[in-house]
Amino acid sequence: MLNVSIYRYNPEVDSEPYMQDFKVDTQGKDVMVLDVLEKLKTEDPTLTFRRSCREGVCGSDGVNISGKNGLACITPLSEAVKGNKLVIRPLPGLPVIRDLVIDMSQFYAQYEKIQPYMINNNPAPAIERLQSPEERAKLDGLYECILCACCSTACPSFWWNPDKFIGPSGLLQAYRFLADSRDTATEERLANLDDPFSVFRCHGIMNCVQVCPKGLNPTKAIGHIRSMLIRSAT
Amino acid sequence: MVTTVTSLGRSGLSDWMIQRISAWVMTAYLVFIVGYFIGNPNLNYAQWAELNSSLPMRMFSLITILSIAAHAWIGMWCVLTDYITVRLIGPKATAIRIFFQLGMIAITLLYVIWAIDILWGI
Helix, strand or coil, X not given: CEEEEEEECCCCCCCCCEXXXXXXXXXXXXXXXXXXXXXXXXXXXXXXXXXXXXXXXXXXXXXXXXCEEEEHHHCEHHHHCECCEXXXXXXXXXXEEECCXXXXXHHHHHHHHCCCCCCCCCCCCCCCCCCCHHHHHCCCCCCXXXXXXXXXXXXXXXXXXXXXXXXXXXXXXXXXXXXXXXXXXXXXXXXXXXXXXXXXXXXXXXXXXXXXXXXXXXXXXXXXXXXXHHHHHC | CCCCCCCCCCCHHHHHXXXXXXXXXXXXXXXXXXXXXXXXXXXXXXXXXXXXXXXXXXXXXXXHHHHHHHHHHHHHHHHHHHHCCHHHHCCCHHHHHHHHHHHHHHHHHHHHHXXXXXXXXX
16 A cells, blocks of 8 residues: 655635645556546545646646655556655645645736737748758757646745746746747847846756756756846946 | 846846956956966965055956946846745735845945955055
């Protein structure tokens, strides 16, 4: 039997959060953490968590699994269980709505700040805006982000200043548009980032890289933004 | 874009660059001083005073002191804006943070002036 400890908090009933212990029979199978949560929900329907695609694409089920942020649906027990114990908590740093569900408004507000859409004021061509294969290759490692918030909620700079520091996820997306050959707002985008918080609160500790379930590298993208700022400002 | 008034360079890029350059200056000074001590095992006061009263050495020391001051200003400002915030300690945080920021800036400037007085008083 696997010992599972889960963070519980229902603000309508509980005065403060607590950890609830469960025992789960996984029949020795190396199932995913989400499977354990689903099984527990059949026993206790009040257990609350987000999930949708269950294959690491939608980014709904980001949780803190035995101390490390990740997606419950693609994290096998063999990676998550330490000493026959699995500890599941909500992603740290953002307000808890209930159990494992967090309020991601602050995270999305930062995402919105970087204008996550193509800006091109040139007249639209007859068919589409073309890119060379080399230009398109620059977007690899950037467009794959699913906004699960595992990285930003693993970042101390984001914990302390979630209203001012864009956070690794938003900055990865910021670079995705800075690097896009079809986008013409590079200067405005850079001007909006040159303050002591938005980009420069990143001290390069690389928690984001360590936890990204898609294997992306926000620290590298932040380095590129910094280089672009240096190029435009010197 | 977040506007700041108590950071050293007012811009994130400028603070970041000052932080890197000042780190190199401090490293160079440290290497030089340690090297000088190793190269002069029987160092006496006369030699030490002669070294520090030469204009190039005074310049080097002053640039290093300015680097330490800038580096400390930026670093302390980061620490204060990380931990003394309304989010973490409540509504009084802004007044407490401004008090510590101005105190930190005043002490830094006093140290710089004191250091100049020492360097040119040798």
